[in-house]
Amino acid sequence: MAHMYWALCCTTPECGRFERVAYIGNVNPYLAFILPIGEDEQFTATCPQCDKTHTYTAASFAPIRQDQPPEDGFENWF
Numbered sequence: 001m002a003h004m005y006w007a008l009c010c011t012t013p014e015c016g017r018f019e020r021v022a023y024i025g026n027v028n029p030y031l032a033f034i035l036p037i038g039e040d041e042q043f044t045a046t047c048p049q050c051d052k053t054h055t056y057t058a059a060s061f062a063p064i065r066q067d068q069p070p071e072d073g074f075e076n077w078f
């Protein structure tokens, strides 16, 4: 079991920060994860590292594994 999150990779070339945007759960990390959003859905996000704003789609998200559960105040995008 592992704490799995959906993460968004900043598309600023020199940045590339991975930002966790939704908690999937404490689950088997080898499962296939299905995004709960449509292919056409768009998100606009400002990166906390490079401060640039980009538009993202379902293809922009990737599941990542972490040791810690979400901290207090963590907000899921979806």
Ligand SMILES: [Zn+2]
Residues within 6 Å of the ligand: 010, 011, 012, 015, 016, 017, 047, 048, 049, 050, 051, 052
């Ligand atoms: Zn960035």
